[in-house]
Amino acid sequence: xxxxxxxxxxxxxxxxxxxxxxxxxxxxxxxxxxxxxxxxxxxxxxxxxxxxxxxxxxxxxxxxxxxxxxxxxxxxxxxxxxxxxxxxxxxxxxxxxxxxxxxxxxxxxxx
Amino acid sequence: xxxxxxxxxxxxxxxxxxxxxxxxxxxxxxxxxxxxxxxxxxxxxxxxxxxxxxxxxxxxxxxxxxxxxxxxxxxxxxxxxxxxxxxxxxxxxxxxxxxxxxxxxxxxxxxxxxxxxxxxxxxxxxxxxxxxxxxxxxxxxxxxxxxxxxxxxxxxxxxxxxxxxxxxxxxxxxxxxxxxxxxxxxxxxxxxxxxxxxxxxxxxxxxxxxxxxxxxxxxxxxxxxxxxxxxxxxxxxxxxxxxxxxxxxxxxxxxxxxxxxxxxxxxxxxxxxxxxxxxxxxxxxxxxxxxxxxxxxxxxxxxxxxxxxxxxxxxxxxxxxxxxxxxxxxxxxxxxxxxxxxxxxxxxxxxxxxxxxxxxxxxxxxxxxxxxxxxxxxxxxxxxxxxxxxxxxxxxxxxxxxxxxxxxxxxxxxxxxxxxxxxxxxxxxxxxxxxxxxxxxxxxxxxxxxxxxxxxxxxxxxxxxxxxxxxxxxxxxxxxxxxxxxxxxxxxxxxxxxxxxxxxxxxxxxxxxxxxxxxxxxxxxxxxxxxxxxxxxxxxxxxxxxxxxxxxxxxxxxxxxxxxxxxxxxxxxxxxxxxxxxxxxx
Numbered sequence: 001x002x003x004x005x006x007x008x009x010x011x012x013x014x015x016x017x018x019x020x021x022x023x024x025x026x027x028x029x030x031x032x033x034x035x036x037x038x039x040x041x042x043x044x045x046x047x048x049x050x051x052x053x054x055x056x057x058x059x060x061x062x063x064x065x066x067x068x069x070x071x072x073x074x075x076x077x078x079x080x081x082x083x084x085x086x087x088x089x090x091x092x093x094x095x096x097x098x099x100x101x102x103x104x105x106x107x108x109x110x111x
Numbered sequence: 112x113x114x115x116x117x118x119x120x121x122x123x124x125x126x127x128x129x130x131x132x133x134x135x136x137x138x139x140x141x142x143x144x145x146x147x148x149x150x151x152x153x154x155x156x157x158x159x160x161x162x163x164x165x166x167x168x169x170x171x172x173x174x175x176x177x178x179x180x181x182x183x184x185x186x187x188x189x190x191x192x193x194x195x196x197x198x199x200x201x202x203x204x205x206x207x208x209x210x211x212x213x214x215x216x217x218x219x220x221x222x223x224x225x226x227x228x229x230x231x232x233x234x235x236x237x238x239x240x241x242x243x244x245x246x247x248x249x250x251x252x253x254x255x256x257x258x259x260x261x262x263x264x265x266x267x268x269x270x271x272x273x274x275x276x277x278x279x280x281x282x283x284x285x286x287x288x289x290x291x292x293x294x295x296x297x298x299x300x301x302x303x304x305x306x307x308x309x310x311x312x313x314x315x316x317x318x319x320x321x322x323x324x325x326x327x328x329x330x331x332x333x334x335x336x337x338x339x340x341x342x343x344x345x346x347x348x349x350x351x352x353x354x355x356x357x358x359x360x361x362x363x364x365x366x367x368x369x370x371x372x373x374x375x376x377x378x379x380x381x382x383x384x385x386x387x388x389x390x391x392x393x394x395x396x397x398x399x400x401x402x403x404x405x406x407x408x409x410x411x412x413x414x415x416x417x418x419x420x421x422x423x424x425x426x427x428x429x430x431x432x433x434x435x436x437x438x439x440x441x442x443x444x445x446x447x448x449x450x451x452x453x454x455x456x457x458x459x460x461x462x463x464x465x466x467x468x469x470x471x472x473x474x475x476x477x478x479x480x481x482x483x484x485x486x487x488x489x490x491x492x493x494x495x496x497x498x499x500x501x502x503x504x505x506x507x508x509x510x511x512x513x514x515x516x517x518x519x520x521x522x523x524x525x526x527x528x529x530x531x532x533x534x535x536x537x538x539x540x541x542x543x544x545x546x547x548x549x550x551x552x553x554x555x556x557x558x559x560x561x562x563x564x565x566x567x568x569x570x571x572x573x574x575x576x577x578x579x580x581x582x583x584x585x586x587x588x589x590x591x592x593x594x595x596x597x598x599x600x601x602x603x604x605x606x607x608x609x610x611x612x613x614x615x616x617x618x619x620x621x622x623x624x625x626x627x628x629x630x631x632x633x634x635x636x637x638x639x640x641x642x643x644x645x646x647x648x649x650x651x652x653x654x655x656x657x658x659x660x661x662x663x664x665x666x667x668x669x670x671x672x673x674x675x676x677x678x679x680x681x682x683x684x685x686x687x688x689x690x691x692x693x694x695x696x697x
Contacts, residue, residue: 033165046531049570075228
């Protein structure tokens with residue numbers, strides 16, 4: 001990547017604007033750096049498949065595409081369509097499990 | 112408008128992608144390819160400038176956005192949430208030529224101007240290559256995509272293109288002339304013709320007497336008698352019992368050598384298709400089978416599936432000794448039983464630590480399916496134990512199931528789903544050289560002519576130390592498309608949205624047989640594990656017939672749909688459709 005690509009200088013967050021990173025930011029970075037975020041994502045994917053959430057979202061998308069026509073639907077359309085329904089229909093058990101995992105991580109990372 | 116690769120439609124590029132490609136030389140994505148990072152468990156491809164980079168939006172500096180895109184032209188990363196704020200769109204609007212970006216977590220190309228995914232063959236090829244290199248052991252740096260197989264050679268023998276043979280019209284040879292004269296019975300004479308037209312029953316429908324708890328045998332025999340390729344084989348005199356016994360008698364004079372289940376099948380076909388409608392007693396067949404499967408020789412109730420497997424083995428055993436055909440597993444060249452029922456299953460076992468995948472191919476004559484676990488009840492993964500109170504809610508979320516109806520398709524989906532093997536089932540990883548936790552996924556490499564699905568209707572409780580039968584209803588379709596369960600489809604879905612053709616594709620395409628199947632027989636069981644009754648439903652000329660030992664009655668298809676399926680027989684549609692014509696008129 002270092003050759004032949006015009007690349008604007010990477011903005012350095014802390015130095016550039018003097019903005020304090022939010023707690024969410026800090027936690028997110030910690031999760032990524034430790035590799036925990038990847039594991040949590042895999043766990044979440046597995047749970048959402050098991051409970052049928054993925055199938056339900058797929059069905060919604062298919063129905064929409066059928067209605068609008070295959071060539072008239074974009075990824076952004078679909079994301080817009082399923083985001084509210086998707087967020088609302090994640091089972092409480094899945095939310096609870098992930099929150100628990102994050103809590104455990106935070107305790108072990110001594111934040 | 113869209114082009115096809117191996118039957119899959121590949122989308123046309125958007126105008127912005129075309130412009131980008133034309134402006135950036137023959138390899139517009141070469142810099143991007145160096146940024147493909149593959150994470151071992153699951154093998155997901157991501158885009159990172161440095162391996163340890165934490166991707167964040169260049170404008171708002173947030174890393175916790177759900178969609179982050181890297182501009183392919185300048186490598187800057189931006190967030191994209193069209194309704195709130197899309198810094199990616201802002202970027203694409205501010206600098207012309209910077210519309211094409213790549214999703215950093217999914218390695219999929221995106222056009223910020225069109226707001227839609229776009230595809231590039233070379234880029235997809237590079238992603239797939241990166242994912243497969245990671246997944247296979249390579250001692251050299253060539254990064255080949257060859258997968259490990261247990262079958263000798265890089266490609267299973269049976270899938271090499273068959274040599275075409277010139278058409279020659281058939282003429283009976285001298286042996287066939289003789290057998291035609293002596294042992295043939297006319298299919299249509301005056302008496303039979305009137306019988307057939309009056310009862311309007313198709314050929315080959317004949318009750319089988321129960322010889323003492325032999326409904327397990329009768330039910331399977333009825334299904335086999337109407338398995339199109341098997342029926343054609345025997346009715347076409349491809350195994351002549353007189354000729355075979357003559358030959359066997361000449362080689363070994365002993366009684367055992369004259370045991371040939373194929374000969375007994377031939378006799379059965381002759382009897383059942385003779386036109387005689389009185390119930391037939393398959394006593395000779397039973398006796399022969401007892402000799403073959405001595406451990407099961409009794410008048411006790413048996414399992415129909417066990418009988419089915421044992422029968423196929425019996426036919427295979429005898430024939431194998433006679434012919435010296437190629438013994439490559441799954442090719443079906445060895446005997447008619449395998450020619451009809453044998454398919455090839457592919458099993459991929461992926462190490463969760465390093466991502467190395469080992470692939471094996473095994474022939475199979477049927478597929479045994481687990482019923483979906485009880486809705487709202489016990490028996491799911493151990494990690495859900497602590498959330499027991501939420502189980503009912505979670506399980507009822509399945510959209511296909513309307514709270515409780517299991518389907519054959521659902522079972523097949525579960526069969527081909529990637530399954531995490533428990534920590535007590537660690538498998539040896541060749542790369543790590545230790546036992547590791549693994550992910551296993553099954554798929555179908557080669558479809559048989561006839562697919563037999565066996566539903567595991569027994570549950571073993573280790574607590575109570577007993578098995579019991581599961582009566583739960585399973586919905587099964589009359590027409591079934593096996594495409595989603597093929598190795599090519601399963602592999603494809605592992606790599607995400609790619610238009611690059613896969614290792615599995617070529618073989619499937621050259622097969623020329625479609626993936627569509629038609630149901631023609633259902634073996635049902637009613638009763639308990641130790642005491643029950645088997646009944647077979649047959650589909651002939653688009654009518655359904657219930658075969659209950661000696662009694663054959665025509666039934667409505669709704670009866671069949673509601674029945675408790677234990678074994679379902681599907682034949683390739685191309686071998687079936689002729690059946691829908693009225694046989695009486697030919």
